[in-house]
Amino acid sequence: MSKLILNRRKLLTTAAMTGAALASPAYLRRAHAQGGEVNIWTYNDFVPEAFKEQFESETGIKVNVRLVDDQGKQFNLLAAEAPNPSVDIMTVAGHRFLQFIDSDLLAPLDTDRLSNWGNINPTFSESDWSTINGEKWGAPILSGMEVLAYNTDYVSPEEADTWDTLFSEKYKGQTAYIIQDMMSIIMLKMGYDGNMVEYLGDPEKAEAIVEEAKQYLIEKKPLVRKYYDSGAEVQQMFVNQDIVLGHSWNGPAAALINDGFPLGMSIPKEGSYGFVYTYNIAKNCPNPDNAYTFLNAILASPEIGAAMTKASGFISTYKGASEYLTDLEKKSTSFPDEQLANLQFFRAEANEMKYGFVDPAVEAIKAA
Structure with missing residues (x-):
């Protein structure tokens, strides 16, 4: 399976550097076959807008983003919807994992379904806080x-x-x-x-x-x-x-x-x-296949990690992302x-x- 890569022309011409092109024909045929949607609860600018637009265009999966501003509110909303949540992916801070896990609100992350998992710096992906009960519970994206x-x-x-x-x-x-x-x-x-x-x-x-x-x-x-x-x-x-x-x-x-x-x-x-922000999959989420398609896409390259840093201001967890930042951004x-x-x-x-x-x-x- 080919990697998803960033559109380098957009990298050079877009001030916010939020463009990401998904360019893997075999991968995209599979994604198009899925269709449907993926529902994400996350903070402002954690899904760069140009990435979202190109992901939708090239995969046929509609991305529905609901902005959140507080971990406690997000927990309460998810708990109220359990056991059949409307969300697929949410953004949980690593230090709040146990609250969500103990309340049976998250699904363990199947990293075998994420061919791009290795693009995350192991300082974050393999750290003690990210492994609970022998399972991974989220993909670290920003710190x-x-x-x-x-x-x-x-x-x-x-x-x-x-x-x-x-x-x-x-x-x-x-x-x-x-x-x-x-x-x-x-x-x-x-x-x-x-x-x-x-x-x-x-x-x-x-x-x-x-x-x-x-x-x-x-x-x-x-x-x-x-x-x-x-x-x-x-x-x-x-x-x-x-x-x-x-x-x-x-x-x-x-x-x-x-x-x-x-x-x-x-x-x-x-x-x-x-703290470290992670993308997590809700237990019993309505679109699990599309959730993994989205996660694998956004983990695809250091350019996308840099785009997330440029959009949000937080530090990317991706290997090599800083190479795509300006001196001021660094x-x-x-x-x-x-x-x-x-x-x-x-x-x-x-x-x-x-x-x-x-x-x-x-x-x-x-x-x-």
Whole structure:
């Protein structure tokens, strides 16, 4: 079977580099025979638009994308539809795997059906977090981290070296963050294990730590302009100058930097968390064959991985993808070693306990 490859003319002429041509006649005849559709729940720009258009044109499979902006909401929606979900592929962060797996919402990934599985960097595809109960549960596509993003015309790099600046009177009404994500960061800032793995045997302490973080964010609520949900939303607030700094995923921030907006990113000295996004197949999904056709196509080449980075701003997990990035794009997806030393990765072992406490706390902060 031939590889699917990127259309190199589009690679050179499309600024966003989101074009991907599927050019394998034998493969495409099989795909055309399938027909039908594939339903995907994912974040904005995780399926580059030109890739989607060409995939549909060359395979005959209609791609229905429903945008999501929160892992908890996605879990609740999928759980409500079980055991017969409307979705085929969803985007689950690696540290949320266990919640979905334990609730019997995901199907193990059959990597034998993915001839392009080897295009993923084994740092991601063969890592401990990606294998649970001896099975693979998702195809790693993009990695990222929680950062402090700031408008460099107003905020200095020195100020952006600490999360305290986000909660300072100086920038009252000019900040924004995602509450659920900030809960983990605030716990880390307070000297606790934001993953809560350390407290698996002591749920009372875990609950008390979440309560402490909750009260902190309630106390600081008068300072924040807005709690937001999506990357596109925080981008628009920066562009409109509604805010000058905020917690952000690195992807949306990198996209603004690549567009020439005066934005900087830091991993503050108190620390932050990294994560990996994966494409997963829902248990009992309605179009499993088309789901595997789509996954194999989007894993086909480093050019497609680079296109996803260019569209989303997150770091590609594909081997060789960085070779297709400009110097500015490479810069917007890298950090100084001293900041990277502040980074931890989200872990899943304590998620049931953690989010059992965190999710109600988030609602309490919003209501306060």
